[in-house]
Amino acid sequence: MTESRSRFARLFHTEAGTDTVLLRLLHSKSGLVGIFILAALSAVALLSSFIAPYSPYAIVASPYLPPSQSHLLGTDGLGRDIFSQMIYGTRLSLEIGFVSAVGITVIGTVVGVVSGFAGSYVDEALMRFVDVMLVIPSIAFMIFVATIMGPGVVSVLTVIIVFGWPPLSRMIRSQTLSIKRRGFVESAVVSGSPRYYTLFRVILPNMTSLIVANAMLAVIYAIIADASLAFIGLASTNSYSWGSVLYNAQIEGAIYHNGMLWITLPGVAIAITGIAMTLIARAFGDITDPRFSTEGR
Amino acid sequence: MSGIVELADLKIIFPTSRGDVNAVDGVTLSVEEGSVFGIAGESGCGKTTIGLALMGIIRKPGRSEGGIRVNGKDVSSMKDEEQRLFRWKEVSMVFQGAMNSLNPVKNIGYQIAEVIRDHSQVTRQKSMEMATELLKKVRLPATILDRFPHQLSGGQKQRVVIAMAIALNPKLIIADEPTTALDVVSQEYVLQMLKAVVEASNSTVVLISHDLSLLAEMCDYIAIMYLGKIMETGRAEDILANPSHPYTLALLDSNITIDKRGKKVESIPGYPPSPINLPRNCRFSDRCAFATSECYESEPPPTTMKDGRTVYCYHPRYEDGEG
Amino acid sequence: MSAYGRFLLRRAVYAVITFFIALVMIFIIPRLVAVNPVDIIAASQQLPPSAIRQLTVEFGLNKPVYVQFLLYLKNVILTFPPNLGFSYEYYPISVWKLISISLPWTLFLVGTSVAISAFLGTMMGLYAGMNRGGILDRMMSYAAMTTQSLPYFWIAIVLQILLAVVLRVFPIGGAISITDVSPPYSLPWIQDVVYHALLPMITIVIATTPVYSIIMRNTLVDIVREDYMVAAEAKGLKKSTLYNTYGLRNGILPVVSLIAVHFGYVVGGALLVEIVFSYPGVGTLLFNAILSHDYPLIQGIFFILAITVIGANFIADVIYSYIDPRIRYT
């Protein structure tokens, strides 16, 4: 056997053993649809400067133009092209989604496995803290913190990550606890496996698909949270995400300016992304609750 | 002669993504009314599936072929309500691992009374009185009525399950591994109780177990199953004392008992084949010490021996019983 | 004390600890992020130096941090009604006064919507889980996927456009008609209130029902595989018994704890829905407070929200432990 194969196997083997995470994804029809949508959105994000006909900041026409050939979604109150704002918004929204998801997944996983594996006081302390974070209304608290930090991408990312990891950590912890009780973990311990090895090489690989699935859901959670913050004016004013396009539509009274597409399209974009992420996550099969907060007591 | 249970070439198939699992693969048997009939076999041989099929329970996407007649009724063609009333009234079941077969959120009294009330027009109070009486039969005090399953020991739960099974005086009781997972002394206790209530009620019992010692003690007749098919069936004492089928022989030989200490017990070599796409030959041939070329070619037809047993083998071992 | 009593006590202690930690966070976060809350206010309100000095004294910021904290605790815990300071925007109305006017609207809105969606979700989930793979099951799966992927406020906006602007079936916003002069709690008044609350409620119900139904459905899918379910089927119990005392009674447990965990999230979403409909609840109050940088009001709102959500969680704990005999009778 070659070592490279075993590394690959260790990384991608799921509960099903030979069935790799990637294979599982490709085998599932809905997973493929999800990947296709995600790929298309990513392409739009990466190529936004080529696709967008105008700069999203440039005043290119008269204000409140209805949708037309040259301005697919019309123009805003300053005469800027809304379609271009949506295209650029794709990039920022996806960036916020994925960066937050990475942060949430890393913190949530580390806290979860450490808490579950260490047990006793460490566990008690971490989980009490997580309980607090779960109980407080996170969107409201995000608003609170973002108000204090002031608008901007950094503060948005910070609050999304800070309030996003606790549910995940709880789920990872309970999963760690149940895996910890299984025979193969004790079998590793009596094989002289050091703690780090038991934790990261024996226990963690058994949660790969769970973690990946929840990372996908964290993306949509972050995009929605960003939109929520933007919606009450806490997003950065000098860059566009889908949330800030929607915010502008709302405060500029798009309903009264033939701006139906302007006001609905950002939500549709968010929903499409969310459906793609959920489809991919479901393909991993390990999720019970689309909003990763199934943990009872 | 027609028995209380008549299975005619019964097949139960569970489709999976890798192919059809033939959990029960052509079983023909007849259970005489008033007898205790044992179904023996190791895990995956289809004995539990048969037990559930007798009540008309085949979980989707599973399906059955062939005939299941219980108490003269065709179980597989029943309508919903007819089937519901047939269950428990005519056939009841003592479940395997009583640990989990009780509703965790309701107390024992409620659960016994519930069965009674869903099958007859009795008042709540009357059904509770009946529940108390039933518990008495399995020597449990009335205080158990208010208890929840998690507050009882395994043996107590198993006895509650027995009390439930006789609640409607069914003609047939199916007992699926009724003592597995209990301590030996509780096992004995539960067994005595089962014997007593069965004798008192004149019910027929189909006892499903992997434990040959238990079957030897309880049964009049026995069927030995392997991979969804009967290998040998007949009077329990005949078969267990003088097994005919090489599988029965090997099974009895591999059973570790206290009197075999110091002797060598041989396990059955090899592993059972996958129940998906079973070959059309004797399914034990790969592991059989007596297999010849015909065993690998076709499935052996039933042979009736002198003592009345039926053996599905080209080379039955117990020659004296040959017909 | 009984094991059940000990369980409740432990939960109560947890709730108090959680509340305390939330208090500490409300106190600390502004001090961690910004050096001085007064600076933020001063910058946004362009206050003269004398006012800044007065504010500093009022906030007790000239004292050591622990004294500030004790002072803060004294104001919010030992005083009733809690002394949450005065709003800048609505001076001299106290923060408590403003919140006590708007909180009932939010509780009414969220409480009613959650009750409706919990009921609907549970029933739909029960049916879908007992009939896995059926039409409702598949439809629910897609509905959940979609509403999970949408911000609450966007659903609110779309409904507003559709039902209030285009079709004009419902009012665009507010909690009571400006023209309504009927006395509070009279029948016409109640009708008017319900009429105004319908659209925000429908929004929250649409957003949350699928969440509850999916949880219930997934729980049921596991329960249906349990031995006791097979046993219930074998017992020839009536369909209503199977659904009620087996499916519903066992499946409701995780849903109750989910509703608790989820409650904070729903409240957060509801705040934004309020903003869309200019509903005079805490959400709209908060929105205005943020716009006008009304710092004490924002802090006060979070204090109240924390109490509400922690309290709701504790109630859910009590309900959960009451309906699960494995906790109640150990």
Place this chain on the structure above:
Amino acid sequence: MEKGERIELKEASVNYSTGGRNVAALDGVSISIGLNERVSVVGESGAGKTTLGRAVLGLVRLDGGSIEFMGKDMGRMRRRAILDFRRQVQPVFQDPYDSMNPTQNVLQYLSMPQRFLMKSSRAEMREKSESLLETMGLESDMLWKYPHQLSGGQKQRIAIARALATEPRFIIADEPTSMLDASAAAGILNLLRKLAVERDMGYMLVTHNMGVAAYSADRIIVMYSGRVVEDQKTESIVTSPRHPYTSVLIGHAPVSAGVAVNRPTELAGSDADPDAIDPWKLAGCRYSARCTRRLDECTRVVPELKETGGGGRAACHNPLDAE
């Protein structure tokens, strides 16, 4: 065997709290087992037999007393000494379906103890793993298999192979056959026995089944509710048990068909319901509530584990006579 090559438990105690009460899973257990002895620990659920095995493996912390390995107190061992101990004492766990990591193949599973306890090189691990499979009678292409591709019997063989990878002196096997079919169980026990003889290795077989104990061990230790009640050579304990509880266990052990059984009863009458007794609430002998030979002092004084002649010990105020 050199003197001191033993595992010695001195008044070892382990407490658990379940359902609001404290239960002594091990209550002052003192036994000494030579590293080349083949011992079986027998008891029903709650006897503390599994805790005993786990305590010796260092997987549970003692609440009192000590366990010494070759004269050294395990509670005071440093990491190096613990690794050395692990190399010499290895377990086989009960559940073969659970003892292999689903994300590791057989080679990785067999390599782990060699890697951490022997510091073997990659090539050595590969070679050793292949030879282990051969010893177990398994094909070498099984190295690349994942657990879900193996049967229960195969997994248990591989679990034994893993335990043998470090050339241990002693194996602790906790119910290694209880999850397997009877026909596979004998194979596992025979293999264990054969390997022990070939490698001059001892083992401690934890089981609830007196038949399995008598078949595989030279010495049997009987436990009840956290205490050792009897400790004798196999032949003498089976033919002439001294503790009444042992005689009940032996009387209820499985026997071959046709072998006469004499089942000793426990205390007659409904108050002797074995399911209704909480032995931890009893002041004296924990078995006293079920015992037919109960004396007055049994309910007051805890019986000590005393020599019974012939090297055996029993903890009973009123033991059965030796035959």
